[in-house]
Amino acid sequence: MSDLPTSVEIHEEGPREGFQIEPGPISTADKIRLIEALADTGLKHIQACSFVNPKLVPGWADAEEVIAGFKPVDGVHYTALWFNKRGLDRALEFKDKLSISGSISLTASDAFSRQNLNRGHEENVAAMHKQTEVHQAAGVDVVRIGVMAAFGCNFEGDIPVAAVLKAVSDGFAIADAHGAKINVISLADTMGWAIPPRIEKVIGAVRERWPDVDIALHLHNTRGIAVANAHAALKMGVRRFDSTVGGLGGCPFAAHKGAAGNICTEELVLLCEEMGIDTGVDLDRLIEVGQMAEEIVGHVLPSELIHAGSLNAFRKQVA
Amino acid sequence: MSDLPTSVEIHEEGPREGFQIEPGPISTADKIRLIEALADTGLKHIQACSFVNPKLVPGWADAEEVIAGFKPVDGVHYTALWFNKRGLDRALEFKDKLSISGSISLTASDAFSRQNLNRGHEENVAAMHKQTEVHQAAGVDVVRIGVMAAFGCNFEGDIPVAAVLKAVSDGFAIADAHGAKINVISLADTMGWAIPPRIEKVIGAVRERWPDVDIALHLHNTRGIAVANAHAALKMGVRRFDSTVGGLGGCPFAAHKGAAGNICTEELVLLCEEMGIDTGVDLDRLIEVGQMAEEIVGHVLPSELIHAGSLNAFRKQVA
Numbered sequence: 075m076s077d078l079p080t081s082v083e084i085h086e087e088g089p090r091e092g093f094q095i096e097p098g099p100i101s102t103a104d105k106i107r108l109i110e111a112l113a114d115t116g117l118k119h120i121q122a123c124s125f126v127n128p129k130l131v132p133g134w135a136d137a138e139e140v141i142a143g144f145k146p147v148d149g150v151h152y153t154a155l156w157f158n159k160r161g162l163d164r165a166l167e168f169k170d171k172l173s174i175s176g177s178i179s180l181t182a183s184d185a186f187s188r189q190n191l192n193r194g195h196e197e198n199v200a201a202m203h204k205q206t207e208v209h210q211a212a213g214v215d216v217v218r219i220g221v222m223a224a225f226g227c228n229f230e231g232d233i234p235v236a237a238v239l240k241a242v243s244d245g246f247a248i249a250d251a252h253g254a255k256i257n258v259i260s261l262a263d264t265m266g267w268a269i270p271p272r273i274e275k276v277i278g279a280v281r282e283r284w285p286d287v288d289i290a291l292h293l294h295n296t297r298g299i300a301v302a303n304a305h306a307a308l309k310m311g312v313r314r315f316d317s318t319v320g321g322l323g324g325c326p327f328a329a330h331k332g333a334a335g336n337i338c339t340e341e342l343v344l345l346c347e348e349m350g351i352d353t354g355v356d357l358d359r360l361i362e363v364g365q366m367a368e369e370i371v372g373h374v375l376p377s378e379l380i381h382a383g384s385l386n387a388f389r390k391q392v393a
Numbered sequence: 394m395s396d397l398p399t400s401v402e403i404h405e406e407g408p409r410e411g412f413q414i415e416p417g418p419i420s421t422a423d424k425i426r427l428i429e430a431l432a433d434t435g436l437k438h439i440q441a442c443s444f445v446n447p448k449l450v451p452g453w454a455d456a457e458e459v460i461a462g463f464k465p466v467d468g469v470h471y472t473a474l475w476f477n478k479r480g481l482d483r484a485l486e487f488k489d490k491l492s493i494s495g496s497i498s499l500t501a502s503d504a505f506s507r508q509n510l511n512r513g514h515e516e517n518v519a520a521m522h523k524q525t526e527v528h529q530a531a532g533v534d535v536v537r538i539g540v541m542a543a544f545g546c547n548f549e550g551d552i553p554v555a556a557v558l559k560a561v562s563d564g565f566a567i568a569d570a571h572g573a574k575i576n577v578i579s580l581a582d583t584m585g586w587a588i589p590p591r592i593e594k595v596i597g598a599v600r601e602r603w604p605d606v607d608i609a610l611h612l613h614n615t616r617g618i619a620v621a622n623a624h625a626a627l628k629m630g631v632r633r634f635d636s637t638v639g640g641l642g643g644c645p646f647a648a649h650k651g652a653a654g655n656i657c658t659e660e661l662v663l664l665c666e667e668m669g670i671d672t673g674v675d676l677d678r679l680i681e682v683g684q685m686a687e688e689i690v691g692h693v694l695p696s697e698l699i700h701a702g703s704l705n706a707f708r709k710q711v712a
Contacts (some may be wrong), residue, residue, distance in 0.1 A: 226704065231707060231711040270624050270664075270668070271667070271668055271669075295697055297697055297704070298663075299620055299664060301618055301620055301621045304621070305621040305624065305625070306624070334700070341616065344616060344618065345588065345618060345621065348591070349588065349589070376697070378614055378617040378653040378695070381653070382615045385545065388547050388550060392548065392549060392550040
């Protein structure tokens with residue numbers, strides 16, 4: 075138990091992940107309402123939108139209106155996602171409101187890279203050199219290495235730890251070539267292959283090699299195991315997690331197929347709280363926001379907790 | 394890792410838990426179809442029905458027809474649930490087909506006992522003395538102590554470990570008074586209050602006091618934490634779990650409220666398999682049965698895995 079962190083940093087990605095996948099249409103006003111409600115729960119990191127091609131992701135055609143529209147809360151870091159110079163430029167229009175930094179994004183699975191990006195790992199490395207230059211030329215620090223499919227892949231199967239280490243190592247080589255100072259390695263279970271022993275093995279190996287760099291986990295609940303993976307990571311002292319309120323980001327239940335959403339923020343918060351780990355989040359308020367998210371998307375979300383209520387709510391009734 | 398069991402014994406309770414709570418009506422033929430399909434997955438313990446008052450639980454008004462109707466598989470133990478002599482007598486009509494043994498069922502929460510059974514703990518102890526006599530008079534061994542609300546309670550809040558130890562100890566006193574040989578202590582997270590550290594604390598304390606008796610866990614996924622709890626228990630060497638295919642047993646999503654179901658059998662099997670723990674279950678076949686369960690109840694079930702597919706199915710595609 076001695077490795078448990080005293081606090082965790084939760085990066086809420088519900089708006090960005092959720093609204094890009096929901097069939098919608100969802101009004102700009104509702105997107106703003108959710109972002110503002112999230113900032114009111116104590117969450118300090120909120121990924122508010124994607125600056126992506128509106129033809130490919132119609133759910134984020136109104137990214138500018140959403141970012142222009144929400145009232146920021148002091149001390150909350152609002153972030154966005156982009157994949158190219160056009161997206162970065164759109165984000166930079168809001169540099170007073172958004173926390174803007176760059177990532178070197180690689181995958182541990184060549185097959186996934188080809189499926190998802192239409193380019194293999196080596197071409198991706200070349201693209202990331204270029205992207206790092208683009209960021210730095212715009213005065214944006216590149217601070218993060220992200221590795222997708224770090225725990226397994228639908229197109230490649232099991233991913234050896236060595237492939238993860240290679241991807242991270244390639245990321246550092248890119249960073250070094252451009253004098254970028256990396257402070258986070260983010261490992262993503264993009265297709266829901268992680269299981270606690272695999273979490274322990276991969277994180278152990280990455281940490282052994284780069285002991286001074288923080289590890290962040292991006293977990294999907296595709297096969298129902300995300301919360302066990304988070305627990306295993308917490309026990310190893312991991313203190314940065316991405317998550318989505320209500321479990322936003324998966325296929326709606328009505329569609330009845332495909333990937334479930336990310337790990338639910340409120341279930342992660344409950345787990346941490348009950349383990350004595352500070353999240354800074356008011357869980358009962360967050361549960362209300364999860365219920366609001368359901369109302370906005372118009373269907374039941376995967377989170378069990380937003381339907382059951384927190385333990386503290388029951389404790390208060392009993393006291 | 395040295396405490397990991399090499400195999401687990403999974404008690405499938407989907408038919409019993411599911412059909413008692415589903416609004417239905419569900420045909421007797423469909424109930425039989427699910428039970429037979431479950432026995433075909435490698436599961437060795439299937440709780441097939443409840444012999445309860447049909448006025449209170451209309452979903453099990455056809456318990457006799459179901460038990461008479463299914464074709465048993467050699468080596469599979471089919472069990473049933475009952476709460477009184479009438480129910481026991483109904484079960485005994487099928488003693489050639491069912492594995493019949495008795496339980497001493499107590500709760501760690503006096504408030505829950507009053508809510509659920511309309512009697513406090515001490516009255517419940519008296520009732521269990523009587524029930525043990527009834528079983529023994531019918532030639533049925535009483536082999537199990539069950540403790541409900543062992544990890545927390547909506548009506549009482551946190552449950553001290555001492556209350557769990559007292560309930561188990563009272564159970565042993567009942568058993569001793571009647572010369573019953575207990576071989577399992579079953580701890581139930583009836584209202585979804587368990588969290589890994591609480592699992593560790595309660596199981597540690599029970600095991601320290603009764604080191605020679607097997608511990609079984611009955612987990613509910615009310616707040617989305619069940620799989621983390623199962624993982625914590627596996628790491629302590631627990632090797633008996635109740636679960637339900639598809640997560641049957643909770644409120645249907647349509648109802649949008651109340652307790653989610655039990656831990657999903659297929660997610661428990663995936664977790665065990667990937668940890669190298671033998672379950673004896675063919676997971677891909679079990680996933681098909683989960684899909685069949687959804688079709689029978691007519692709505693989406695909470696299991697993520699039955700919608701995503703197993704890792705081995707993807708591994709086979711890749712190989």
